[in-house]
Amino acid sequence: MASTARTVEFSRDATNVFFHILTRCNLKCRHCYINPLQHGAADLPLATIEAWLALFAERTSKANVIFLGGEPTLHPDLAGAIRAARRLGYASVTVDTNGYLFHDILNQVTPKEVDFFSFSLDGPEPAVNDPIRGKGSFAHCTAGIRAARRRGFRASLIYTVSSDNIEALGRMPPLLAELGVERFFIQVIGIRGKSAERAGNQERLQVSRADWLAAVAPVARAVAAQGITVTWPKVYLNIEEPFECAGRVAENFFIFPNGRVYRCPLCEDFPLHAFTIEENRLTPTGRINETDLFSLDIPEGCVMNRLVQPANIEYDADGKPLHRIACCLLKEEISPH
Numbered sequence: 001m002a003s004t005a006r007t008v009e010f011s012r013d014a015t016n017v018f019f020h021i022l023t024r025c026n027l028k029c030r031h032c033y034i035n036p037l038q039h040g041a042a043d044l045p046l047a048t049i050e051a052w053l054a055l056f057a058e059r060t061s062k063a064n065v066i067f068l069g070g071e072p073t074l075h076p077d078l079a080g081a082i083r084a085a086r087r088l089g090y091a092s093v094t095v096d097t098n099g100y101l102f103h104d105i106l107n108q109v110t111p112k113e114v115d116f117f118s119f120s121l122d123g124p125e126p127a128v129n130d131p132i133r134g135k136g137s138f139a140h141c142t143a144g145i146r147a148a149r150r151r152g153f154r155a156s157l158i159y160t161v162s163s164d165n166i167e168a169l170g171r172m173p174p175l176l177a178e179l180g181v182e183r184f185f186i187q188v189i190g191i192r193g194k195s196a197e198r199a200g201n202q203e204r205l206q207v208s209r210a211d212w213l214a215a216v217a218p219v220a221r222a223v224a225a226q227g228i229t230v231t232w233p234k235v236y237l238n239i240e241e242p243f244e245c246a247g248r249v250a251e252n253f254f255i256f257p258n259g260r261v262y263r264c265p266l267c268e269d270f271p272l273h274a275f276t277i278e279e280n281r282l283t284p285t286g287r288i289n290e291t292d293l294f295s296l297d298i299p300e301g302c303v304m305n306r307l308v309q310p311a312n313i314e315y316d317a318d319g320k321p322l323h324r325i326a327c328c329l330l331k332e333e334i335s336p337h
């Protein structure tokens with residue numbers, strides 16, 4: 001029987017490293033947040049990956065790394081990067097993938113070396129997923145999950161909710177159970193990268209507060225009842241709930257191949273990064289940067305949400321917000337145990 005949802009507090013004693021080791025990809029998803037002009041286009045050499053991993057390995061008592069891209073399995077040295085993270089003492093290693101699993105990666109590493117392969121799928125069937133992620137991507141992704149499970153790897157699945165696929169979310173539970181997925185991450189579309197271009201063309205991608213709240217909790221409960229842990233962003237805070245910016249209190253680092261290091265995903269379309277890595281040293285950026293935004297207190301909650309995706313805020317007749325927007329990194333979770 002599933003327990004009730006709980007808010008996952010920001011961890012003060014763990015460092016989370018979201019390491020984009022390249023930005024190339026074989027797909028062209030409609031909501032891709034990668035922005036090569038801001039993030040670079042190089043594949044990082046293995047020696048650089050190792051040096052950059054070392055910069056974050058000992059910042060807190062526990063460091064976790066998530067390798068991403070682009071598609072990280074397109075990098076010929078992903079297996080070497082995974083082993084470097086293990087050597088450096090990272091507590092967990094996750095690979096986010098679109099499921100094409102290039103370079104025979106499942107046979108290059110072991111389930112002891114990789115905690116989770118995390119697959120991105122945006123629909124319960126090809127008719128919903130493939131218009132968003134590309135023709136044939138549903139078949140490739142589900143085949144990749146099955147292959148990973150056969151080899152003993154743990155699999156999680158990320159579903160990005162937008163107006164393109166919110167109505168199909170309720171059809172995911174049986175597919176997740178059939179695939180043997182252990183964790184289900186429901187994500188919400190961010191207005192950045194390609195989505196920012198589409199929003200600029202007046203396409204409505206964000207889902208309303210009412211639709212989000214009505215859709216997510218019942219699906220999460222149904223999935224958890226099948227023994228799968230479900231995590232999703234809280235997004236909306238009641239006015240009396242406390243607001244906290246992860247940029248002030250947590251150790252999250254989003255690293256890109258051009259050496260930019262952000263603390264906040266909503267800043268990634270702009271040269272607002274808090275650090276750059278220069279000559280393998282983590283250097284604070286000297287001008288106005290995202291850190292200056294984290295300390296601003298506004299009635300709407302998250303400052304960056306107010307700046308880049310304000311369509312999800314509702315106001316009363318006096319111009320006061322009806323709710324606040326939580327930090328995009330604040331999660332709700334239902335665990336079956």
Ligand code: SF4
Pocket residue numbers: 025026027028029031032033034069070071098120
């Ligand atoms: S698989 Fe990921 S990196 Fe590749 S296009 Fe899709 S969202 Fe972007």
Ligand code: SF4
Pocket residue numbers: 244245246247248263264265266293294301302303304305326327328329
């Ligand atoms: S999403 Fe908002 S609240 Fe979270 S780190 Fe960024 S600026 Fe802070």
